[in-house]
Each structure stands twice: as C-alpha cells, then as structure tokens.
Amino acid sequence: MKISETVYMLDCTEGSHVYAILGDAVTLVDTCMPGRAGAILDELKSLGVQPGQIRRILLTHHDIDHIGSAGALQQASGAEVFAPLEDIPYILGQKPRPGIKKYLSMFWKAGKPADMQAYPEDGSLGDIQVIATPGHTPGHVCLLYQDVLFAGDLVATRSGVIKPSPGVMTWNMPLLLQSIEKVRPLSFRWVCPAHGNPLERGSML
Numbered sequence: 001m002k003i004s005e006t007v008y009m010l011d012c013t014e015g016s017h018v019y020a021i022l023g024d025a026v027t028l029v030d031t032c033m034p035g036r037a038g039a040i041l042d043e044l045k046s047l048g049v050q051p052g053q054i055r056r057i058l059l060t061h062h063d064i065d066h067i068g069s070a071g072a073l074q075q076a077s078g079a080e081v082f083a084p085l086e087d088i089p090y091i092l093g094q095k096p097r098p099g100i101k102k103y104l105s106m107f108w109k110a111g112k113p114a115d116m117q118a119y120p121e122d123g124s125l126g127d128i129q130v131i132a133t134p135g136h137t138p139g140h141v142c143l144l145y146q147d148v149l150f151a152g153d154l155v156a157t158r159s160g161v162i163k164p165s166p167g168v169m170t171w172n173m174p175l176l177l178q179s180i181e182k183v184r185p186l187s188f189r190w191v192c193p194a195h196g197n198p199l200e201r202g203s204m205l
Contacts, residue, residue, distance in 0.1 A: 001198070003019075003148060003190055003192060003198055004146065004147065004148060004190070006021055006022045006023045006146075007019060007020070007021055007022075007145065007146075007148050007190075007192070008020045008022065008047060009192065009198060010040060010043050010044075011043065012036065012039040012040060012042070012043045013032040013036060013039075013040065015032075015033075015065070015195070016030070016032050016033060016065035016066065016194050016195065017030070017032075017192070017193070017194050017195070018030050018031060018032050018036075018040055019150055019192055020044060020047070020049070021128075021145055022047065022049065023127065023145075024126075024127070025055035025056055025126060026044075026049055026053045026054050026055055026056075027054075027055065027056040027057075027058060027128070028040075028054060028056070028057045028058065028073065028079070029058050029060065029143060029150045029192075030058070030059060030060055030066040030067075030150075030152070030194060031057060031059070031066065031067060031068060031069040031070040031073055032065060032066075032068055032069055033064065033065050033068040033069065034064070034068035034069060034072075034110050034111065035068070035069065036068065036069045037069040037072035037073045037076060040069060040073065041073070041076060051076045051077040052077060052078065053077075054073070054077035054078075054079045055079055055080065056079055056080050056081075056082065056125075057070055057073055057074060057077075057079045057080070057081045057082070057113075058082050058125070058128070058143060058150075059081065059082065059083040059084070059087075059091070060084075060140060060141055060142065060143065060150065060152030060153070060194070061083075061084060061087050061136060061137040061139060061140040061141070061152055061153060062083070062084075062087035062088075062090035062091045062097065062137055062139070063097075063137065063153065063169075064110055065194070066152070066153075066194065067083075067091050067110050068110045069110075069111075070110070070111075070112075070113050071110065071111030071112050071113050071114070072111055074113045074114060074115075075111075075114070080115075080117060081113040081115065081116045081117065082116070082117050082118070082119050082125065083116055083117075083118065083119070083139075084118070084119060084132070084137075084138075084139030084140065084141050085118035085119065085139060086134070086137075086138040086139030087137055087138060087139035087140070088116060088118060088139075090137070091110075091112065091113075091116065092112060092116075093112070098171055119141065127145065127146075128143050128144065128145050129143070129144040129145075130143060131143070131144060131182070131183060131186070132179075133152075133154050133176075133179035133180075133182060133183060134172070134175050134176075134179060135154070135170060135171065135172050135173065135174075135175035135176025135177070135178065135179045136152070136153040136154060136165050136169070136170050136171060136176055137153075137171050138171060138172075140152060140153065140154065140176075140179070142154055142179075142183055144186060144188060147187075147188050147189035147190060148188060148189070148190045148192055149183065149186070149188040149190065149191050149192065150192050151183075151191055151192060151193045151194070152193070152194055153165045153169070153170075153193070153194055153195070154176065154179055154180060154183070154193075155180065155191065155193055156193050156194075156195040156196045157191070157193055157195075157196030157197055157198075157199050158196050160199065161202075162191055162193075162199060162202060164176060164177060164180060165195075188201060189201055
C-alpha cells in the first residue's frame with residue numbers, strides 16, 4: 001500500500017506492519033514476526049529495491065512481532081539496525097519481557113541482529129525524527145518522516161478510529177497516554193501503526 005511518494009506499507013506483513021521508506025537511504029520500520037524476511041525481501045524487489053539497498057532497519061520497540069525478522073534482514077542486506085536504548089536488553093535476551101510477553105517469547109524465537117545501535121540521544125537520524133514515547137514498552141519510540149508518523153504500538157486503528165494500544169499488552173498505560181499527548185502537537189498527516197490500517201490524522205491525534 002502506497003502512503004506517500006516515498007512511504008509504503010508492505011502487504012506481506014498484515015497483522016504487524018512493516019513500512020518501507022524509499023528515500024535517499026532505503027529504510028525499514030519494524031520487521032514483523034520471525035520467518036517473514038523472505039516475503040519482505042520479495043515484496044521490496046517488486047518495488048525495485050534489492051537487499052543491498054536497504055541501509056537502515058529501525059525498530060520501534062522490543063516486541064517479538066516487531067523485531068522478529070530483524071536479524072535475518074540485517075544478514076541479507078548488511079543494513080544498520082537501530083533500537084531504543086531501554087529496549088535493547090529485552091531484544092538481546094538480557095532481560096525477560098514483562099507480563100504475558102515473557103511467555104510469548106518462549107513460542108517465537110527471533111534471530112538477534114549481529115550489531116545493533118541505540119538511537120542518537122538528540123533524536124535525529126538523518127531525515128527521520130526519533131520521538132521517545134514510552135509506555136507500551138520502556139523504550140518505545142515513534143518515528144516522524146515528512147508528514148508520516150510511524151506509531152509502532154503507541155496506537156492502533158480499527159474501523160477507521162485511532163485508539164491507544166490495548167492495556168493487556170502495555171507495560172505502563174498511564175505513561176502511554178502521556179506519550180500520546182506528547183505527539184499530539186507535532187505536525188503530520190498520516191498515522192501509520194503496526195496494527196490496523198494507516199489513517200489520516202483525526203481527533204485522536
């Protein structure tokens with residue numbers, strides 16, 4: 001699905017979306033579940049992108065359905081992988097995921113990236129602004145590129161409505177609601193969540 005001239009939602013990742021920015025540096029936002037790397041690479045090839053053209057893989061947080069194919073995609077492309085500093089210990093298995101996510105990790109094993117960097121402290125990554133939006137996880141971030149907000153699991157969409165991510169899967173709901181207020185003043189047209197369809201900005205944000 002084409003969102004803008006340079007932003008696509010990959011159809012092969014229905015359920016936990018991966019987005020591609022086909023700008024000066026080809027960038028992937030999140031990587032879906034383990035085992036999806038081949039389908040992601042095939043769809044990118046249909047858009048004219050070869051694996052070696054992928055320069056960056058940006059992870060919004062540590063959940064398995066966001067980091068699942070990061071290691072395989074990095075191996076295939078040589079891309080740099082960035083993740084929130086607070087979530088890196090969970091991605092690397094140095095800390096157990098809280099709540100139900102601890103048990104989900106027992107069923108799905110993600111290949112860890114060989115090399116992973118924390119986002120710059122100043123929140124600037126080339127033409128992408130990294131916005132700390134903790135709550136769903138300790139280090140959750142949103143990414144702002146031109147008029148598109150990649151919302152990760154800060155919010156989800158359903159039936160044309162933008163809503164906060166469900167509490168049962170959220171580490172700290174009051175903090176998540178504060179993070180929604182943090183992004184509200186920002187200028188963007190499109191909200192692109194991991195779960196649900198991209199929507200033009202409405203009353204929720």
